[in-house]
Amino acid sequence: MITKTLNPPVGRSTLPFIDASHPDRPLAVNCYRPARHAPNDPVIVVQHGMLRNGDDYRDFWIDAAEKHNLLIVAPTFPDEPFPKAEGYNNGLVISGDGAIAPRADWLYAVPGRVLDALRAAGVIDKPVIRIFGHSAGGQFVHRMLATEGGALFEAAMASNPGWYTLPTLERRFPEGLGGLGLDPDALTRWFAYPMIIFAGNRDIVTSDPNLPAQPEALAQGPHRFGRAHFMLDFARAEASRLGVPCNWQLITVDGIGHDGAAMSRAAAAYWFEGGRIPSAEELGKQVEPVL
Template sequence: MTTTTLNPPVGRGALPFIDARHPDRPLVVNYYRPARHRPNDPVIVVQHGMLRNGDDYRDFWIEAAEQHNLLIVAPTFPNEEFPKAEGYNNGLVVAEDGTIAAREQWLYAVPARVLEALRAGGVIDQPVIRIFGHSAGGQFVHRMLATQGSEPYAAAMASNPGWYTLPTLERRFPEGLGGLDLDREALVRWLAYPMILFAGDRDIVTDDPNLPSQAEALAQGPHRYGRAHFMLDCARTEAERLGVPCNWRLITVPGIGHDGAAMSRAAAAWWFEGRIPSTEELKPQGTAVA
């Protein structure tokens, strides 16, 4: 495959991106590049929510980018080219006829290929790379870790997903990892990775039309906050059954609901300041964004 090159100018912007595995489905890479950022300075990959608003999610991180010298990279999957949950959250893994698509077609490898394009453009070399996803992006991130492994991400947060793929081979994807030709070793690696479940304790609405409500999701709890606890409990139980470590962690963000802006600010503070800010600090704009 021909290597795509990305070399965004300093500042805030967006660049078209054609993924070699999906040449007929153009993406957009929303980015913010501080003037002082160098190839080995930190990188944050940000996965947007159901609104496909990578531009908003990039903007949520700009203040932290300037403060901590972060390159923000927000691969954006337009709904027209990647429709519904099947075309984004679920990674194009399950084809329209219910069969499992060829692994090379799964979307979960796309962010890593965006990073390779930035490396080819000389923008990054070997930086510490973290990935954050909120809502549908949180679904994307944890399924990416489950199916692709953790490379090249030193840290990962799945923030306020609507529901989860459980760490079991006994249930078919996306409820579990069954049918994907993954083995026990892949499951053990996922459990061992220090994935963070990032959960706003006010994300407890049960009548949100965008909250997944199929039977498999409802079995995980009535709302997103409850489902985060269900996921961690399930992981610990499975790890105990297998006799292996579970290094996942659930971090609660007090006073915050389904708010992508506030959760982004909380994630930046957790990673780069070692703290969760107060509710007053997290909601200066007072607007929740999915």
């Protein structure tokens, strides 16, 4: 049965979710709901990394949820029904035979349907909704904005993606947006959206086995921090060529590498503490990365 309503209890929860476009691929939605959260209080959608650990990413935001009265919603795509990068980061856009899948199959509309299920249950009404994704989730978020637009979200952060889909129709997806049936107006809308590329300046490891290393990714730079700068520079040049504004920005988090917990805390401070970026010490720099 397709999930039509979601009603998370107070505190942590993990709720099953069957998406209308993928009835044979079960998801989970990991939530944290403060006791005082009302339907028009803020909502943060969180996209997990490659480990498909939406429960961890939900938990990274709990302190901020209690402090700022945020509903945390982490749609979680298990690896078995949504395998590899093709089944999550790349949104099931490319089918097994290499062809572009029907748009109805793409995953980038799933967060919107999760929000619809929360609305149907009366959990949310018309709140300010933001979306944050780290690592593979950062790939998911910026590709979602490119293909679905940002109408659902007041703000969006792509944090430490391994590589980027470039805003051009001249290169085939996922390197660019070619082959998807998009037109130049779609690029203009993406450029107009105030997307934040959120980059830890210590995310400079080149030997990480999880760092995308195909030629298209390496062409963007040797590490994630360099690729963030490449993406913004490419976008500004392309927007200038088209004669349209580019409203993107790159925000650097000093002293932090590929750490989803620290980047989540930095994002919460930026959004809810007046644009503040805490120090690495305050963010709790970790020796081991959290993917």
